[in-house]
Amino acid sequence: MIKPDGVQRGLIGKIINRFEERGYKLVALKTVAPSKEMAERHYADLKNKPFFPSLVEYMSNGAAPVVAMVWEGSDVIRQGRAMLGATSPLDAASGTLRGQYCVSIGRNAIHGSDSFESAEKEIGMWFPQAGELISWTPAIWNWVMSNN
Numbered sequence: 001m002i003k004p005d006g007v008q009r010g011l012i013g014k015i016i017n018r019f020e021e022r023g024y025k026l027v028a029l030k031t032v033a034p035s036k037e038m039a040e041r042h043y044a045d046l047k048n049k050p051f052f053p054s055l056v057e058y059m060s061n062g063a064a065p066v067v068a069m070v071w072e073g074s075d076v077i078r079q080g081r082a083m084l085g086a087t088s089p090l091d092a093a094s095g096t097l098r099g100q101y102c103v104s105i106g107r108n109a110i111h112g113s114d115s116f117e118s119a120e121k122e123i124g125m126w127f128p129q130a131g132e133l134i135s136w137t138p139a140i141w142n143w144v145m146s147n148n
């Protein structure tokens with residue numbers, strides 16, 4: 001998910017491009033203006049953290065939407081997190097998205113699911129309707145993936 005600061009800063013294309021160029025497949029994409037309830041649900045595991053109220057406010061105040069995406073491909077959850085870089089951009093390796101574009105933990109531009117279980121939960125939350133995920137085969141797929 002591209003968070004409101006990433007959207008405001010015009011980073012949507014750059015972030016999508018990084019995943020496309022790596023060889024991942026985009027199977028769902030939409031802008032969403034999260035309600036307070038959606039933001040609370042998305043970050044429910046952080047509800048006891050001191051920054052939780054400001055995180056929820058920032059995600060849901062309507063200053064910018066988020067871009068929810070589902071990417072598919074080999075090891076995409078772990079590789080996607082690596083491409084994002086450390087949660088705190090000051091710890092993020094240069095060359096990662098956060099290491100290249102961000103300097104503040106509260107404005108780290110992107111969220112990535114951290115496990116298969118959280119990906120399943122988050123996909124269900126942001127893409128609840130049947131048919132929102134599209135199964136398709138890029139024409140270049142055989143040049144990205146080998147069946148050997």
Ligand SMILES: Nc1ncnc2c1ncn2[C@@H]1O[C@H](COP(=O)(O)OP(=O)(O)OP(=O)(O)O)[C@@H](O)[C@H]1O
Nearest residue numbers: 046051055086087105106107108110111112113114
């Ligand atoms: N100390 C903090 N101060 C302010 N915001 C924070 C802090 N720690 C985390 N956050 C915010 O909460 C989000 C979720 O924190 P979490 O620990 O789950 O990290 P993450 O899994 O790398 O991030 P995300 O879930 O957004 O991908 C962070 O991306 C960041 O925006």
